[in-house]
Amino acid sequence: MVYENVVTKIYESLKQETGKGRVAQYIPALSKIDPNQYSISVCDLEGGTFSIGDTDKRFTIQSISKVFTLAMASKHLGDKLWDSVGREPSGTSFNSLIQLEQERGIPRNPFINAGALVVTDKLMSLYNKPKKAILEFVRENCGDQDIYYNNEVAKSELEFSYRNVALANFMKSFGTVEHNIETIIDIYCNQCSISMNTLTLAKSFLFLANGGVNPATEQRVVKSRTAKRMNALMLTCGLYNESGDFAYRVGLPGKSGVGGGIVAVLPGKLSIAVWSPELNVNGNSYRGIDTLEQFTTEIGISVF
Numbered sequence: 001m002v003y004e005n006v007v008t009k010i011y012e013s014l015k016q017e018t019g020k021g022r023v024a025q026y027i028p029a030l031s032k033i034d035p036n037q038y039s040i041s042v043c044d045l046e047g048g049t050f051s052i053g054d055t056d057k058r059f060t061i062q063s064i065s066k067v068f069t070l071a072m073a074s075k076h077l078g079d080k081l082w083d084s085v086g087r088e089p090s091g092t093s094f095n096s097l098i099q100l101e102q103e104r105g106i107p108r109n110p111f112i113n114a115g116a117l118v119v120t121d122k123l124m125s126l127y128n129k130p131k132k133a134i135l136e137f138v139r140e141n142c143g144d145q146d147i148y149y150n151n152e153v154a155k156s157e158l159e160f161s162y163r164n165v166a167l168a169n170f171m172k173s174f175g176t177v178e179h180n181i182e183t184i185i186d187i188y189c190n191q192c193s194i195s196m197n198t199l200t201l202a203k204s205f206l207f208l209a210n211g212g213v214n215p216a217t218e219q220r221v222v223k224s225r226t227a228k229r230m231n232a233l234m235l236t237c238g239l240y241n242e243s244g245d246f247a248y249r250v251g252l253p254g255k256s257g258v259g260g261g262i263v264a265v266l267p268g269k270l271s272i273a274v275w276s277p278e279l280n281v282n283g284n285s286y287r288g289i290d291t292l293e294q295f296t297t298e299i300g301i302s303v304f
C-alpha cells in the first residue's frame, strides 16, 4: 500500500512518545488500560489497507460511536434532526452542562455528550431494538460480524454516569428528549463501549470518504450530501474544544473518543484510525493527534 512507508516512519518516530498525558480516569474500567499501546491503520478506497502496532488489540470507541448514531438518525430524519440539536462547535468540554441552560436545552452539536444523548433518544423512536441496530450498523460498515459491546466498560460507565444522567434529565425538562432517561443512558453507555481495533475502525469510516457509499459492499449508507455534512461536522466539532486546533494541525475531518481512538477521513481517498490511550487535558489522544498531523504533513494532502 502506498502509505506503508510513511505510516511506518511515523509509528517508529512516535513509538516512545508516552507519559505526556493520562488514560481516562472517570470511567474506572478505562483507567486500568495499559497507556503505552499504540496502533495505526489506513484504508484506501481501492481496498488497500496497512496496519502497524497493537493492531490486534481492541479498545472501546467511546465518542466515536456518536458518528455512527448520527448517520443512523440522519438517514431517517434528515433535516428534522436539527430541530433538537445544533451544528456549531461548542468550545466547551465533551460533558459540559453550562451551555445547555443558556441555550434552553438544545445541545450545540451531536458530538458532545448532550447532543449524542439526543441522537440516541431519536434512535429509540426509530428502532424497536436500538442496541442491536447500532451494533449491526457498525458490523455492516466494517464488514466484521465479530464486533461487540464491552460489557465491563459499559457497566462501569453506567455506574458512574452521573453527569450524563444530569444532562439527559436537564434536556428532558426542556422536552428535547422524550424517552425514559435510564434507557437512554443504558443505550448510550453501550454504544460507547463498542470495541474495535484500528483496522475495523478505519474500515467502518470509509463510507464517509466515499460520498456515503461503503466501498466494500457498494451499498449506500447515507446520502452523499449527508456524508458531506457529517464530514463538515467532524471537522468543526469532532474533537470537542480542540476541534479548531485539530483542523489547523491535521486538516481532516476526525472524531476522537476517551478510549484513546481517533479516526479521520480524507474524502475521495482514505480513512485512518489511530489508538493511543493517554489523553491530553481536552480528553483527546495527544499521540493520536501527533500521528495524524505527521501523516498529512508527510503525504502533503489534506482537505485544504
Ligand code: GLU
Pocket (backbone or CB within 6 Å): 061, 062, 063, 064, 094, 095, 113, 157, 164, 189, 192, 256, 257, 258, 259, 283
Ligand atoms: N462514554 C464517554 C462519556 O460519555 C464518551 C466521552 C468521549 O469519548 O469523549 O463520558
